[in-house]
Amino acid sequence: xxxxxxxxxxxxxxxxxxxxxxxxxxxxxxxxxxxxxxxxxxxxxxxxxxxxxxxxxxxxxxxxxxxxxxxxxxxxxxxxxxxxxxxxxxx
Amino acid sequence: xxxxxxxxxxxxxxxxxxxxxxxxxxxxxxxxxxxxxxxxxxxxxxxxxxxxxxxxxxxxxxxxxxxxxxxxxxxxxxxxxxxxxxxxxxxxxxxxxxxxxxxxxxxxxxxxxxxxxxxxxxxxxxxxxxxxxxxxxxxxxxxxxxxxxxxxxxxxxxxxxxxxxxxxxxxxxxxxxxxxxxxxxxxxxxxxxxxxxxxxxxxxxxxxxxxxxxxxxxxxxxxxxxxxxxxxxxxxxxxxxxxxxxxxxxxxxxxxxxxxxxxxxxxxxxxxxxxxxxxxxxxxxxxxxxxxxxxxxxxxxxxxxxxxxxxxxxxxxxxxxxxxxxxxxxxxxxxxxxxxxxxxxxxxxxxxxxxxxxxxxxxxxxxxxxxxxxxxxxxxxxxxxxxxxxxxxxxxxxxxxxxxxxxxxxxxxxxxxxxxxxxxxxxxxxxxxxxxxxxxxxxxxxxxxxxxxxxxxxxxxxxxxxxxxxxxxxxxxxxxxxxxxxxxxxxxxxxxxxxxxxxxxxxxxxxxxxxxxxxxxxxxxxxxxxxxxxxxxxxxxxxxxxxx
Numbered sequence: 151x152x153x154x155x156x157x158x159x160x161x162x163x164x165x166x167x168x169x170x171x172x173x174x175x176x177x178x179x180x181x182x183x184x185x186x187x188x189x190x191x192x193x194x195x196x197x198x199x200x201x202x203x204x205x206x207x208x209x210x211x212x213x214x215x216x217x218x219x220x221x222x223x224x225x226x227x228x229x230x231x232x233x234x235x236x237x238x239x240x241x
Numbered sequence: 242x243x244x245x246x247x248x249x250x251x252x253x254x255x256x257x258x259x260x261x262x263x264x265x266x267x268x269x270x271x272x273x274x275x276x277x278x279x280x281x282x283x284x285x286x287x288x289x290x291x292x293x294x295x296x297x298x299x300x301x302x303x304x305x306x307x308x309x310x311x312x313x314x315x316x317x318x319x320x321x322x323x324x325x326x327x328x329x330x331x332x333x334x335x336x337x338x339x340x341x342x343x344x345x346x347x348x349x350x351x352x353x354x355x356x357x358x359x360x361x362x363x364x365x366x367x368x369x370x371x372x373x374x375x376x377x378x379x380x381x382x383x384x385x386x387x388x389x390x391x392x393x394x395x396x397x398x399x400x401x402x403x404x405x406x407x408x409x410x411x412x413x414x415x416x417x418x419x420x421x422x423x424x425x426x427x428x429x430x431x432x433x434x435x436x437x438x439x440x441x442x443x444x445x446x447x448x449x450x451x452x453x454x455x456x457x458x459x460x461x462x463x464x465x466x467x468x469x470x471x472x473x474x475x476x477x478x479x480x481x482x483x484x485x486x487x488x489x490x491x492x493x494x495x496x497x498x499x500x501x502x503x504x505x506x507x508x509x510x511x512x513x514x515x516x517x518x519x520x521x522x523x524x525x526x527x528x529x530x531x532x533x534x535x536x537x538x539x540x541x542x543x544x545x546x547x548x549x550x551x552x553x554x555x556x557x558x559x560x561x562x563x564x565x566x567x568x569x570x571x572x573x574x575x576x577x578x579x580x581x582x583x584x585x586x587x588x589x590x591x592x593x594x595x596x597x598x599x600x601x602x603x604x605x606x607x608x609x610x611x612x613x614x615x616x617x618x619x620x621x622x623x624x625x626x627x628x629x630x631x632x633x634x635x636x637x638x639x640x641x642x643x644x645x646x647x648x649x650x651x652x653x654x655x656x657x658x659x660x661x662x663x664x665x666x667x668x669x670x671x672x673x674x675x676x677x678x679x680x681x682x683x684x685x686x687x688x689x690x691x692x693x694x695x696x697x698x699x700x701x702x703x704x705x706x707x708x709x710x711x712x713x714x715x716x717x718x719x720x721x722x723x724x725x726x727x728x729x730x731x732x733x734x735x736x737x738x739x740x741x742x743x744x745x746x747x748x749x750x751x752x753x754x755x756x757x758x759x760x761x762x763x764x765x766x767x768x769x770x771x772x773x774x775x776x777x778x779x780x781x782x783x784x785x786x787x788x789x
Contacts, residue, residue: 162674163775171334177327178496180488184320186481192459196482197540200326204533207330208526211337215522 167217174207245399246572252581253398253588256440257414260433260589264421267428277622278787279353282426282629283604284514287348287786291523293431297597298511298524300434302329302502303531305390305591306383306655308441308538313552313563315542319470319479321487323539327495328502329532333525336503340525341518342673342774343509349773351784354601355509355669356609362672363680364765366613371687372665373609376506379662380602382654383505384595384639388415389564391591392643394584396553397568408644414588415595419636422596423629427514430596437593440586442534444571448583449537452544452574462547469546478735481543490715490735497739501663504670506601507594517778538567545570595636603631621787653711657698660714660739664690664746673774680765682753690746697738714738 177183183199190198268276276282289297307325314322343358352358355376360369392411400410421429453459463481470480478484483491502508515521550569555562571583607628612619619627668683678686700720703712716738718729757764776782 168338171337174331174334177330178492180483180492184483184488189460192453192461192463193540194463194481196320197323197536200323200330201533201536203327203330204529204536207334207532208529211333212526214337215526219519219522 165214165218167214170210170214173210174203177203177206246397246577246580248577249398249572249581249584252578253394253585256436256582256585256589260436260592261417261421263432263436264418264425264429267421267432268425270428270432272428275787276426277625279604279607279621279624279628280351280787282625283353283600284510285427285431287514288516289431289514289520290516291520291527294511294515294520294524295527296434296438297427297431297514298508299528299531300430300437300590300593301507301511301597302528302594303441303535303590304383304387304594305587306386307535308587308590309390309393309564309567310386311535311539312542312545312567315539316545316566317479317542317563318476319466319481320483321478321491321494322542323536324491324495324498325539326532326536327492328498329535330529331495332499332502332532333528335499337522337525339670339673340503340512340521344512344515344518344521345776346673346769346773347513349776349780349782349784350768353513354506354605354608355504355665356605359668359672360609360613361768362676363668363683364768365680365684368668368680368684369609370613371684372668373605375661375665375687376605377602379658380506380598381635381638382642382658383507384598384602384635385642386655387591387595387598388639388643391588393562393564394568394587396555396562397565397572398584401553401555411643412640414592415636415640418592418596419599419633422599422632422636426629427510427597427600430593430600431514433589433596434593437586437589438531440582441590444579444583444586445534445538447579448541448544448571448575452541452548452570455574456544456547462543466543466546486717486733487715487735489718490737493737493740494714497663497737497743498659500666500670500743501659501739504662504665506605507598510597510601510604519777541567541570548574595639599632599635599639600628602635603628606631606635656711656714657695660694660698660742661691663739663743664694666743667747667750676764676767677754678750679754679757679762681762682750682757685753686746686748686750689749690742693745694738694742697741701738716741 177200183196185195188195271286271288272281280287311322311325316322343355346352346361347358350357350361352361354373356369356373359372360366363369388411391414392408395410396407401407453462456462467481473479478487503512512521515524545566548570550566550573552561552563553565553569554560555565568584568587571580575583607624611627611631612624616623664687667678667686672678672683697716698714699710701712701714701716702709714737715735718732718734718736719727721727721729721736721741773782
């Protein structure tokens with residue numbers, strides 16, 4: 151809920167790759183996983199499928215990390231000088 | 242004091258001694274110019290890199306109590322206890338973006354606590370005080386529960402006396418912890434977390450491969466577990482799979498817990514101590530390694546059923562303590578020397594989060610109550626002094642809780658803690674994105690969520706434990722009442738109380754915001770700017786660390 155892109159003009163930056171962060175939430179839909187079979191290493195599907203989701207979660211977050219790594223951290227290069235000038239007055 | 246397991250005790254004592262030395266040495270580790278500043282004592286200089294943060298946050302979130310309570314829940318209830326795995330998987334994708342914004346804005350303005358941030362964002366002392374008090378109240382029983390985890394292993398090793406003597410080993414361990422936290426601040430748990438986590442990884446990996454092969458494999462283990470759950474006719478909701486009634490509880494408990502975790506002040510302390518945004522991002526990718534571990538550990542609850550482990554009767558309360566189930570399993574199945582290592586892992590695992598939690602609670606007290614209301618002109622040195630003292634008081638408060646009050650009360654309080662900390666979500670997390678909510682509407686929502694959540698928890702009985710109130714966090718929808726109206730009358734489907742209370746909180750906050758906006762009520766002064774939420778290490782906007 152706190153991930154929604156919201157309105158622009160609030161200094162929010164949106165990148166479509168961020169949508170991948172919603173994929174792991176699929177594991178909350180329990181009717182999709184609440185089954186006994188097929189077994190893996192003797193474990194019911196309910197258990198091993200959720201272990202698979204650990205990997206899914208890691209991959210999704212990793213892709214978002216890599217794809218958003220090069221986002222500029224400060225707004226624009228010309229803003230920097232303004233910030234430098236402002237620095238003496240910031241708390 | 243009979244049946245002392247000497248081999249286990251000696252190994253436990255040696256490892257405990259090692260971390261004690263580390264705890265004191267930590268004061269000089271990567272030391273800044275001074276320890277007399279909250280940035281240094283309370284946040285380790287705000288310069289931890291990816292590895293330290295991984296161990297620190299991992300040691301902080303995956304606590305000793307988690308490690309004993311989750312398998313105990315699986316042992317008792319089956320599939321529902323496994324909610325800990327989805328909880329810690331969806332946690333990272335959910336907090337990934339907001340946590341980065343929180344780090345940046347805190348770094349620019351020098352915020353140490355979530356209440357500092359709310360104060361800056363809304364210019365409201367009242368709202369900040371509510372956030373601080375909620376944080377402290379939710380954290381205190383959590384610290385006490387770390388003692389429950391530590392005591393579970395001490396009792397398994399034979400220190401199961403009654404009265405004061407039964408608590409003495411615990412008391413000694415905690416005095417030692419209190420002293421080195423006082424001295425070294427956040428650096429102590431950061432350094433100790435390395436030892437703790439390595440031990441935990443070794444123990445659990447050995448346990449989940451060795452024990453099932455010794456006990457006939459997972460197939461047999463799950464069959465035995467199902468047979469046990471089938472035999473308990475009075476509880477239709479236990480079993481190896483979820484029942485129709487508790488699927489919604491499973492999902493909302495996992496989601497609610499994930500939303501709540503980074504609202505706890507101690508989780509945020511770990512994140513704010515990191516050097517930069519990339520450190521946090523990398524950790525969001527790497528921390529699920531602990532989730533994998535937690536999931537495997539949860540399965541040990543089934544292994545304990547197969548091994549016919551029986552929880553130890555706590556001599557102090559006279560009741561079986563299900564939290565001893567994993568220690569008992571290790572004690573039965575492992576050679577004594579390895580059980581000693583396993584117990585040390587759990588015991589030290591209690592110290593790391595207890596230290597971080599007491600630091601976080603102390604930071605809240607100092608920044609948002611002491612400096613805000615008691616001594617407004619406190620300089621950073623006085624702040625640090627105050628926080629150190631507060632960390633001592635918090636820890637001894639937790640010890641007194643265990644000594645004087647039934648541990649069950651701490652467990653009840655922690656249950657309530659999870660519900661109430663979730664009520665700070667609109668003020669702390671949603672406000673990172675929008676200032677649409679009115680500050681007094683957030684206060685109103687908080688009050689509504691608190692009262693409603695508390696009332697619902699009070700009404701939930703637990704027949705198995707013979708309790709009429711605070712028996713759990715699963716509310717049958719049929720009992721959901723809106724001023725006497727039951728919208729889902731007759732439904733047995735269960736839902737997590739915290740989630741319901743949060744929805745109530747949000748509804749009240751939205752309506753109150755509409756009203757207050759229509760009345761043109763002023764919404765406070767926002768000290769933060771849009772760019773603050775994107776600042777990263779090296780940015781000239783960042784506030785210098787530990788300036789006096």
